[in-house]
Amino acid sequence: MALVVEVDVAVCNGYGNCAVAAPDVFDLDPDTDIVLVKPGRPTDDDEDAVLEAVADCPVRALKAGRSA
């Protein structure tokens, strides 16, 4: 089961805390200031950082889980 992240772009408010917690996984789109997931991410090695990012989001726009 692979690590997956779900982002709610309608809720994201451009704080960028996720990109602090998991800079390899998340960034803010420079044009929209809304979260984007970097290509090929997340990998299983990103789990700890992704969970930090989920906990750090002020508006709960991120979810992490395992694919079936």
Added chain:
Amino acid sequence: MSTPTSSVSGTERGGCPFGSAGPTDFDHNSSDLSESTIWGEYAALRARGRVNESSAYGGFYLLTHFADVRAALRDPDAFASGHGHRVPVVGVPRAIPIDYDPPLHTEYRQAMTKALTPDRVRELQPFLRELIGTLVRDFHDSGGGDAVTGIALPLPLRVLTEVVGFSGETVARLRALTEEMWSRVNDHDYDEARKDIRALIDAEIERHRTGRMEDYLGWLLTVRVAGRPITDDEAARALITLAIAGHETTMNAAGSLMWLLARDPELQDRLRADPDLAPRYVEEMMRLRTPAQNFARHTTRAVRIGDVEIPAGSRVLLSYAAANRDEEQFPNPDAFDVERAGRGHLGFGWGIHQCLGALLARTELKILLETLCDLPPIRLAGEVTFGSLQGGVHFGPVTLPLAFAD
């Protein structure tokens, strides 16, 4: 520093150890705290230990280490906001949204976020460029002067008219009324201290309702919270937050940024050579100067930090400003270093109460820096003055005389 109220030591109250140093008399509202003293006070508190207790205001705890302040901000269940965001608590604090906890807090925030979404901030960019361009060019053309009254203050006030829908007459009165409010908050009932601003906001609500105005303020009057229409009292409390937090913070941030550049020509030259660095300058200013410095929480359960147990029901002041100069997190913390990683500071707070207007502020400040780069360098042209922390929170230059190196 003297304390206006009698003190109850933590030992009497909770029987907990405070290390060898004992309680301090740190008072973030003291008029003795200003630019020449405050950073040393924060450093002394950090050096004393992870948890300090002040004897001021009947006793409160202080967290100043980065990891501890951040952990508290990430745990709003244990470090709750429903008893107010300031020390001391006078009367019943009911600022929306910061004096509330979920689930109501979440609903209030969603209603307020509507004014400040990434889409809305992007839509505002042409207005911001035009406004900031005009303010800065007028300031330049008149030969400089006080950059607080010339740029740092009018910028957020004008933005409030556009973003919220306040009239020019309303925002023109806001600064004086806010200063008057801060002079009253520590010894007046919560609503009594804010009554003049409340009257201003109530008149705006009436104006919007009568005129059926379709701006953000008009929209706010129609939203539903907790499954029912928002009350005028709730709308007024949310609007007071937007009015005060929406100008004081940006004013101090813009003033601090211009001061940092004016006092350090090398730092300014580096930005002028590469204006793409502007966002990094903004983040590092937010860390180093932290325009909103201290916010309170209360513990809903006992919390152990290091070898100290903070009892349930304690007031805890979280010092973002002290945490942002914690050398465990930021080596050489008192230096402005553009190379530091950007957003990992607590200058906008962290977690569910993190600054609603952070993206707008970041955008305004970035445009301000880019605009300044199009004109000759700024230089200090007189004595820069700082007051004490307004409301125990807000800090920045009070007067900032600048000239251009034409």
